[in-house]
Amino acid sequence: MLRNMGKIVSSGLVMAIAVSALAGCGGGQKAESTTAAPAAESTTAAPAASDSKETEAAGTDSSGGGVEITWWAFPTYAQDGDNPAGTYEQEIIDAFQAKNPDITVKLETIDFTSGPEKITAAIEAGTVCDVLFDAPGRIISYAQNGKLVALDDMFTDDFVKDVDNEALLNSCKSGDSYYMYPISTAAFCMAVSKNALEDAGAMDCINLEGDRTWTTEKFEEMMQKLYDAGYMGATVYCSGQGGDQGIRAFVTNLYDSSVTDNAVTTYTINDEGGVKAMTKIKEWVDAGWMLNGSAYNGGEDVDQFVAGNTAFTTLWSPGLASQRAETLSENGIEAIALPFPSEDGVPAMEYLVNGFCVFDNGDAARAEASKKFIYFMCNDEEWGPKNVVKTSVFPVRQSMGDLYPGDEEMKFYASLTKYYSPYYNTIPGFAEMRTYWFPMLQAVINGDSEPQAALDDFVAKANQSIENAK
């Protein structure tokens, strides 16, 4: 009897536990859905959002109250000398705050490896920043998930006319609204080490005239010579996620494939050219011309290149060139930037667009302050051009003109603009697709699956990711 009593009481307890657990759970979700609602609204109806913004802005006295916003910065800017990450960014902030004393900007530096996951975690936790400086790939996926504030009011007619590049402007859009305010752009390319090439007698394989375009045949010849002279070509880096666009462009260029179709609606990299490229890459790895890079991420590949351990890298850009300039000169290595080799000698370049987005933290005053800050960073007479030059890329606003007069190297990078291929980083499910890309490469170069099968599988999953995101 007593035993039974005990059981009854204890089971009652369990019930209580269960109920309180459920209650806690429900409560949590309810609170969440109320905060989520305005965010969802703002994606579908941008004007409505800006309405509420005005009413709220009236409530919070923007002149005297003071707004604090946070800015999360990837290491995009090259720092001067030995300065730690964020030094230059802080200078921008100081300049901005001097002109806008009512706004305080807090800086948080993040890195490319764990940064993206941190943003995701923070979005879920509601502790995400206000301003993020990134590229469309991630930004548009946040927009598609309704986490951003629409920036349509920043895209004035003058601005749009000044940019005058529909592809680029489209990359800042999700649906009918703009979510990323672009500042600069540049092509991704590759680089070779002049030292290694000269030593291997392979300088005649590359082309330094005009746009420096070259063919896959020449490229193979170069690798052969490098190998014969005892050099390791490059790593086929495929760990983590960073820098995956470099290797994708390398693969598609070799035998005239493309990641997606021209309309950017479906993945096409499993075509004949793509398969041939992957087959070749596997052969090169097996022959010791390139290194199986399953344990290297993009950054580490560049590290190996600037340290002189590898003779070329498939991940290069004017920004990287300026960030790594010091290490290169310390190691006495001269890097030559080149477009990717292709069968017909006409490359199709991928490019990055740098821009800012504003997260919807449910506070119109903060969103407004963030926009002000973004506007300052992009368009201030002094800091606008400076911020572009600091990342060694090109302004999206043509009125800024030539920021690198007389710089031959920058002239080359600028010339790549005419080889731009369709921009697919804003395709729905882009973030998910990226998680399949490196495993596919790893599968092929480790001999787990045949190129055709691996690419077919990748394309199937990638196309599925478009569906999943819809």
Add this chain to the structure above:
Amino acid sequence: MKKKTRLLDQLSMLLLLFLSIIFIFPFYWILTGAFKSQKVTVTLPPEWWPMSPTLENFHKLFQNPALQWLFNSVFISGMTLIIVCVTASMAGYVLAKKRFYGDKLLFSIFVFAMALPKQVILVPLMKLVSFMGIHDTSWAIILPLCGWPFGIFLMKQFSENVPTELLEAAKIDGSGEILTFTNIVMPIVKPGLGALAIFTFINTWNDYFMQLVMLNSRTKLTISLGVATLQQEFSTNYGVIMAGAALAAVPIVAVFLLFQNYFTQGITMGAVKG
């Protein structure tokens, strides 16, 4: 026959020494690597000892809030330790010494939950923590770790040692429940508490996963997370990373070497019942 065993003994000893080298080497490599310049760290054959030691790595390291990271780690581990010791000793005592409704069931729930890796409740935990508004603070790690019932289990085992007669005598003397606990139970379970403290401290210190998910801001990071961040930022600039690793490891290793016996006792008592 005897000779053979001696030879075997010596061979095993040799093997043991060889294994020791493998275990010591990473630590040694951290310490020496911290003083090597970027160039030297990638040079092969390696410099076994930094021939021209440099403080450059530490200079770069301390451009980050590295001491703050260290402090955060100490704060998080210390706070968790205190809370766990208090709550677990109280809970362990009643579970061991009192018969009450639901005791058996409660204990089995605790034991089951102990085997549960806390990471499996990761996403809900994050939601909860952000609901409480403590995401990206030290408490986001401290509080969830305090819920982990290992301490209760351990303290129950220790509390079994408290002689029931003693408790009854106290009751007859009219001692209140709280006084009984602080004056009679606590002194007896003290060694167990020491064991729990060491366990909790090391486990919390090493709980990288929780820190990774819960912390964002650079000044809020723990030293483990800070070192991981350095590794991501400096990728193959091993000197700086080793400097960070040294900063993370040396204090704990020093404490361990100083209080070695407490550690071993604590760990032994934590596992071997009674």
Add this chain to the structure above:
Amino acid sequence: MRPKKINKIRMRETLVSYAFLAPALLFFLGFVLVPMGMGVVTSLFRYNMKGMTFVGLSNYIAMFQDPVWQKSLVNTLFLVVGSVPLTVFFSLFVAALTYEKHPVTRSFFRCVFFLPVVTGTVAVTVVWKWIYDPLNGILNWMLKSMNLIQRNIMWTGDKKYALWAILIILITTSVGQPIILYIASLGNVPKDYVEAAQVDGANDLQVFWRIKWPSLLPTTLYIVVITTINSFQCFSLIQLLTSGGPNYRTTTIMYYLYETAFKRFEYGFANAMGVVLALIIGAISFVQFKALGGDVEY
């Protein structure tokens, strides 16, 4: 029928007990049970940044059909099956060799093998990353200068070695505690038993199996359970060394869960994985208790 008085006493005891239990229960409820309940519930939803839709068991079905999940289960089991016996054997070996030695020698070895634990997982991992580095690492250099290998091996990126490379680090960070435990329990084996057996003419091996091993069983059980749970949770090694590559060869369930939640934003799916992982670990621990610890009461 027992007198009601006892009942009253027991009620009082219950009140007092729950008062003592309250702080612990509060934490346990709030940060273990509630999230667990939330996890189970949300695993039935298609749950991502956009919101939640009830999908029943389809996350579970998709998971069991997901080849990557299957791979990560196999990898995780490999780590568990590899690390548990090796850890037990290794620590028993070290403990057996050292427990009768001079206290200084004994504590020296204890320290050495405990060193990776106190160094901290992340610090140990980053230094191993350097050691394993295919181009700058000391391991390739050593093997090459000993003429054991011709070409640089990418330890953490080659499908033949990656999981083993992880396993080695995992073991170096797992044996510290077991060695200390075994040294202690070996020291507790009553000397008279051993001597009596030796007088009876038992050889060392017989003494070990008949006399020492039975008294080591509870310790072994504890070690097996702890190592199993730890190996199941292997995450930081993967995240810092391989990111799950090459081709998911080192993806553990823990890592895949993390990737699903934070790279693909599929929280419901991740929670379903968490639930299944918890069940697997629960079941394995239970079996281990039953199989090894018939006479051990916990």
